[in-house]
Amino acid sequence: MFDVLIIGCGVVGAAAAYELSKYQIRGKALSVAVLDKENDVSQGTSKANSAIIHAGYDPPHGSLMAALNVEGSRLVRELCVKLDIPHRQCGSLVLAFSSGPRETCLSEEQHLRKLFERGERNGVPDMEILSRDAALALEPNLSGDVRAALLAPTAMIISPWEFTLALMETALRNGAELFLNREVISLKRLQGKAGDAETFWRVTTDKDSFDARYVINAAGVYSGKIHNMVSPQSFEIYPYRGEYYLLDKSEGKLVNHIIFQCPTPAGKGVLVAPTVHGNLIAGPNSGSCDDEDDTAVTAAGMEEVAGKAKKSVPSINFRANIRNFAGLRAAADRDDFIIAGAEGAPGFFDAAGIKSPGLSAAPAIAKRLLELLTAGGLALEPKEHPVDTRRRVRFADLSPGDRIKLVQKNPAYGRVLCRCETVTESEILDSLAAPIPPRTLDGVKRRCNPGMGRCQGGFCGPRILELLADRYNLEPEEILQDRSGSYILTAEGTSIGT
Numbered sequence: 001m002f003d004v005l006i007i008g009c010g011v012v013g014a015a016a017a018y019e020l021s022k023y024q025i026r027g028k029a030l031s032v033a034v035l036d037k038e039n040d041v042s043q044g045t046s047k048a049n050s051a052i053i054h055a056g057y058d059p060p061h062g063s064l065m066a067a068l069n070v071e072g073s074r075l076v077r078e079l080c081v082k083l084d085i086p087h088r089q090c091g092s093l094v095l096a097f098s099s100g101p102r103e104t105c106l107s108e109e110q111h112l113r114k115l116f117e118r119g120e121r122n123g124v125p126d127m128e129i130l131s132r133d134a135a136l137a138l139e140p141n142l143s144g145d146v147r148a149a150l151l152a153p154t155a156m157i158i159s160p161w162e163f164t165l166a167l168m169e170t171a172l173r174n175g176a177e178l179f180l181n182r183e184v185i186s187l188k189r190l191q192g193k194a195g196d197a198e199t200f201w202r203v204t205t206d207k208d209s210f211d212a213r214y215v216i217n218a219a220g221v222y223s224g225k226i227h228n229m230v231s232p233q234s235f236e237i238y239p240y241r242g243e244y245y246l247l248d249k250s251e252g253k254l255v256n257h258i259i260f261q262c263p264t265p266a267g268k269g270v271l272v273a274p275t276v277h278g279n280l281i282a283g284p285n286s287g288s289c290d291d292e293d294d295t296a297v298t299a300a301g302m303e304e305v306a307g308k309a310k311k312s313v314p315s316i317n318f319r320a321n322i323r324n325f326a327g328l329r330a331a332a333d334r335d336d337f338i339i340a341g342a343e344g345a346p347g348f349f350d351a352a353g354i355k356s357p358g359l360s361a362a363p364a365i366a367k368r369l370l371e372l373l374t375a376g377g378l379a380l381e382p383k384e385h386p387v388d389t390r391r392r393v394r395f396a397d398l399s400p401g402d403r404i405k406l407v408q409k410n411p412a413y414g415r416v417l418c419r420c421e422t423v424t425e426s427e428i429l430d431s432l433a434a435p436i437p438p439r440t441l442d443g444v445k446r447r448c449n450p451g452m453g454r455c456q457g458g459f460c461g462p463r464i465l466e467l468l469a470d471r472y473n474l475e476p477e478e479i480l481q482d483r484s485g486s487y488i489l490t491a492e493g494t495s496i497g498t
């Protein structure tokens with residue numbers, strides 16, 4: 001019997017597990033299990049988003065989104081340092097343009113003022129409205145049509161999957177357990193032993209069952225379906241797709257800040273931003289879709305994103321594109337996060353409708369869930385010395401002197417497998433020995449970057465495939481690119497063009 005079971009290992013489930021793993025009950029470790037239907041952590045929306053820690057001027061004042069965004073972004077900053085998560089506080093600009101109809105230009109400037117005032121009410125520090133010249137002095141590659149800009153210096157860029165991984169790894173080091181490839185298919189509230197007043201949840205997956213006193217629903221775009229397994233439908237979740245370009249490092253220095261346009265009712269609009277890995281990201285657009293797993297990109301979507309991004313930064317060279325991807329927003333039929341107990345389901349808590357700024361808010365959402373669990377009867381006491389640090393070697397970032405010292409200690413750091421990103425064999429072996437080892441090529445890529453560069457794994461892919469096959473004692477053709485079914489080698493002796 002687990003004390004708490006979390007459904008979903010995206011950033012919200014991982015943040016909840018991390019937070020809970022720092023507590024005990026009645027002097028004994030709290031037992032926490034996290035289940036996910038995929039073969040790795042962060043395979044849902046937490047993998048495919050804009051990777052921005054928002055300052056917090058966007059959500060309506062008084063909403064949960066506003067409070068948890070501002071608190072979350074402060075907590076993320078601390079976590080990035082403690083848990084060695086790639087990040088950069090580069091600040092953001094929202095642009096108002098001077099081209100187009102006069103009313104639109106005026107209303108965009110008014111919109112900046114509204115965002116500024118809302119940000120102040122939400123508690124966002126150090127914002128400023130910049131003139132056209134001041135904005136262009138900060139970002140010379142912006143369109144000359146810029147009329148004014150809202151600067152929010154606290155906005156950050158981050159690696160969203162390493163954020164999720166670091167939270168979950170730390171939770172595991174503190175005793176939590178992770179069960180991958182488990183799709184929850186039903187939940188039932190059961191009575192304890194005869195005469196025992198206590199009830200518990202039986203959570204059944206496609207493989208096995210788990211019992212738990214409390215359950216957290218952090219299932220992203222599927223959170224509505226999980227909720228409906230225990231309680232009458234009280235909200236609906238609609239997947240809303242956003243498509244992106246990821247451009248080569250040749251474009252990575254075009255802008256230093258995250259560049260937004262004025263938001264519309266459809267969302268924050270198309271942004272242009274540097275990434276923590278030195279690339280440039282442009283996107284997302286916004287379109288409804290019927291399938292919770294449909295992350296395909298479309299030619300029309302790509303055209304829309306490129307056109308809108310060029311409005312902010314006209315000189316972007318979209319021929320330097322190295323990857324396109326799409327993520328799915330868990331939009332709800334109400335304009336706020338749904339973080340609450342479910343009607344008629346004692347001990348069951350939803351973290352649903354966690355659309356943007358869910359990445360920024362995740363650590364604060366986790367604290368909110370702990371408050372709900374405590375109010376629901378879970379008597380949490382802080383552990384005296386929980387694990388709360390994490391470090392990994394990033395060979396590419398070391399000085400020449402430090403690289404030499406490392407290679408002398410371990411020659412595998414001298415074998416560079418990914419030439420685009422300077423990733424060594426030893427870093428890949430380190431990831432395979434970590435608390436949540438990758439099982440796929442993309443799992444290795446997310447952990448230590450081989451395949452992130454211009455050649456997208458053309459050189460290092462085959463060697464990493466061999467390392468994975470060795471680690472798991474599998475045949476090479478059993479190794480996957482990413483999700484289940486994504487086989488790479490499908491037949492012996494064939495090659496492209498024969």
Ligand SMILES: Cc1cc2nc3c(=O)[nH]c(=O)nc-3n(C[C@H](O)[C@H](O)[C@H](O)COP(=O)(O)OP(=O)(O)OC[C@H]3O[C@@H](n4cnc5c(N)ncnc54)[C@H](O)[C@@H]3O)c2cc1C
Binds near residue numbers: 010044050051241
């Ligand atoms: C296009 C786009 C851009 C965004 N940009 C930003 C941004 O820049 N900044 C920001 O703050 N936020 C952003 N967001 C929002 C942010 O990405 C999400 O709020 C956040 O990732 C949600 O995390 P989650 O853990 O709730 O969901 P997910 O990451 O989707 O995790 C849910 C998990 O539940 C699992 N699951 C589902 N059903 C089951 C089941 N039956 N059994 C077991 N497991 C199950 C899934 O496999 C998945 O791993 C963006 C979102 C999108 C789509």
